[in-house]
Amino acid sequence: xxxxxxxxxxxxxxxxxxxxxxxxxxxxxxxxxxxxxxxxxxxxxxxxxxxxxxxxxxxxxxxxxxxxxxxxxxxxxxxxxxxxxxxxxxxxxxxxxxxxxxxxxxxxxxxxxxxxxxxxxxxxxxxxxxxxxxxxxxxxxxxxxxxxxxxxxxxxxxxxxxxxxxxxxxxxxxxxxxxxxxxxxxxxxxxxxxxxxxxxxxxxxxxxxxxxxxxxxxxxxxxxxxxxxxxxxxxxxxxxxxxxxxxxxxxxxxxxxxxxx
Amino acid sequence: xxxxxxxxxxxxxxxxxxxxxxxxxxxxxxxxxxxxxxxxxxxxxxxxxxxxxxxxxxxxxxxxxxxxxxxxxxxxxxxxxxxxxxxxxxxxxxxxxxxxxxxxxxxxxxxxxxxxxxxxxxxxxxxxxxxxxxxxxxxxxxxxxxxxxxxxxxxxxxxxxxxxxxxxxxxxxxxxxxxxxxxxxxxxxxxxxxxxxxxxxxxxxxxxxxxxxxxxxxxxxxxxxxxxxxxxxxxxxxxxxxxxxxxxxxxxxxxxxxxxx
Numbered sequence: 001x002x003x004x005x006x007x008x009x010x011x012x013x014x015x016x017x018x019x020x021x022x023x024x025x026x027x028x029x030x031x032x033x034x035x036x037x038x039x040x041x042x043x044x045x046x047x048x049x050x051x052x053x054x055x056x057x058x059x060x061x062x063x064x065x066x067x068x069x070x071x072x073x074x075x076x077x078x079x080x081x082x083x084x085x086x087x088x089x090x091x092x093x094x095x096x097x098x099x100x101x102x103x104x105x106x107x108x109x110x111x112x113x114x115x116x117x118x119x120x121x122x123x124x125x126x127x128x129x130x131x132x133x134x135x136x137x138x139x140x141x142x143x144x145x146x147x148x149x150x151x152x153x154x155x156x157x158x159x160x161x162x163x164x165x166x167x168x169x170x171x172x173x174x175x176x177x178x179x180x181x182x183x184x185x186x187x188x189x190x191x192x193x194x195x196x197x198x199x200x201x202x203x204x205x206x207x208x209x210x211x212x213x214x215x216x217x218x219x220x221x222x223x224x225x226x227x228x229x230x231x232x233x234x235x236x237x238x239x240x241x242x243x244x245x246x247x248x249x250x251x252x253x254x255x256x257x258x259x260x261x
Numbered sequence: 262x263x264x265x266x267x268x269x270x271x272x273x274x275x276x277x278x279x280x281x282x283x284x285x286x287x288x289x290x291x292x293x294x295x296x297x298x299x300x301x302x303x304x305x306x307x308x309x310x311x312x313x314x315x316x317x318x319x320x321x322x323x324x325x326x327x328x329x330x331x332x333x334x335x336x337x338x339x340x341x342x343x344x345x346x347x348x349x350x351x352x353x354x355x356x357x358x359x360x361x362x363x364x365x366x367x368x369x370x371x372x373x374x375x376x377x378x379x380x381x382x383x384x385x386x387x388x389x390x391x392x393x394x395x396x397x398x399x400x401x402x403x404x405x406x407x408x409x410x411x412x413x414x415x416x417x418x419x420x421x422x423x424x425x426x427x428x429x430x431x432x433x434x435x436x437x438x439x440x441x442x443x444x445x446x447x448x449x450x451x452x453x454x455x456x457x458x459x460x461x462x463x464x465x466x467x468x469x470x471x472x473x474x475x476x477x478x479x480x481x482x483x484x485x486x487x488x489x490x491x492x493x494x495x496x497x498x499x500x501x502x503x504x505x506x507x508x509x510x511x512x513x514x515x516x517x518x519x520x521x522x
Contacts, residue, residue, distance in 0.1 A: 203468035
């Protein structure tokens with residue numbers, strides 16, 4: 001990419017884990033990135049050709065993206081708050097939205113605009129590019145969510161779903177809660193057959209392959225920090241137990257086949 | 262297809278449900294089909310351009326395919342036995358193989374060759390043709406399984422897996438047992454989100470779409486007549502309950518957020 005005739009706008013990125021690196025990879029040609037992550041290895045910075053920044057430098061940018069685990073968001077918000085520039089825009093990228101939106105609204109100074117986002121993809125599903133992948137965008141404070149959505153659509157080719165944190169978490173509880181739970185159970189059952197497989201089993205295992213390398217924090221956020229996830233799990237288990245019971249009764253399994261859940 | 266210069270060999274097909282129709286569709290140009298199914302509607306025969314036959318006519322063919330539910334196989338075997346021609350070849354297409362192989366070996370006269378098969382596909386997955394789809398082929402009696410495999414490979418383009426009934430059922434218990442169980446639970450949870458979906462969730466739902474219209478008999482055969490299916494379900498439920506327990510215990514956060522896994 002030829003260097004821009006005008007200086008690129010600065011963008012602060014807090015967190016350089018798997019998802020932070022994906023963000024950097026796709027924004028590096030559009031912004032001058034200031035990346036802060038004291039825990040990411042030097043090799044990750046070297047591979048991306050990016051220099052490690054101090055927190056105050058990254059946080060002082062006009063746009064700041066928080067790409068840290070949801071479980072650490074409250075402390076990150078506390079840490080960056082004193083360094084933010086007036087009128088800055090802060091975005092997160094967590095897999096749940098109700099709690100992160102609350103944390104950012106409560107912890108970020110009044111003059112700061114806030115947009116909560118959830119890219120519905122990860123390094124695995126984005127391997128062949130971002131075009132057509134989905135991202136949920138929730139206005140939290142200030143009026144910049146639509147403009148963020150337009151940028152994501154036009155500059156990155158993403159399909160933007162404008163929604164609220166609660167509506168997001170209700171849908172994500174089913175979409176991600178079920179996928180990750182099923183995947184985790186199937187991975188625990190491995191080795192599973194690879195030869196005598198059906199097309200539908202192959203599809204399920206392809207889905208498993210897309211989430212099996214997600215950081216444990218992603219699974220924890222999805223299952224634990226989504227206020228609707230436990231309810232979805234409960235319905236899944238109740239229905240599964242019911243079906244197992246129906247099968248067990250007529251197969252003569254001495255009535256011990258019921259799920260304890 | 263131009264009519265053959267020599268008469269096509271006769272093939273008896275017992276059962277004209279969803280799978281029997283798929284068999285007929287792909288074998289009609291290679292065999293003169295004699296189809297028996299007193300329960301299939303006239304419209305199904307009319308749509309296929311096939312005349313309904315009596316049992317004795319279909320059973321007297323040199324090759325006979327049994328495409329009835331596994332649960333009725335014993336009575337079908339009893340009914341056809343008196344009408345079979347000496348040296349005939351009988352095949353089944355059920356989703357499990359240990360019990361059908363036993364039933365056929367016990368119920369079919371000594372001079373009859375037997376090959377148990379399980380096409381690892383259905384009308385949904387075969388919509389775009391058979392090429393590359395898999396079929397398990399198990400020798401049961403007589404030496405014709407390899408020749409059957411060669412025919413399926415060359416004439417129909419199938420990928421043939423030569424195996425034993427027990428090895429088949431062990432793998433199928435995981436492959437189909439898990440897919441159908443998960444699909445049945447997810448269908449029962451509908452409506453599920455269709456908008457805010459991830460690629461992995463889309464794949465899982467695509468898998469669900471491939472089996473959701475299977476006849477209930479297919480589900481019952483897979484879950485109930487496979488001697489290893491209950492054990493696979495048990496492992497799935499135990500692991501799922503364990504993961505749910507781990508999530509539930511620490512759902513109150515407060516420093517217990519580490520998964521023991």
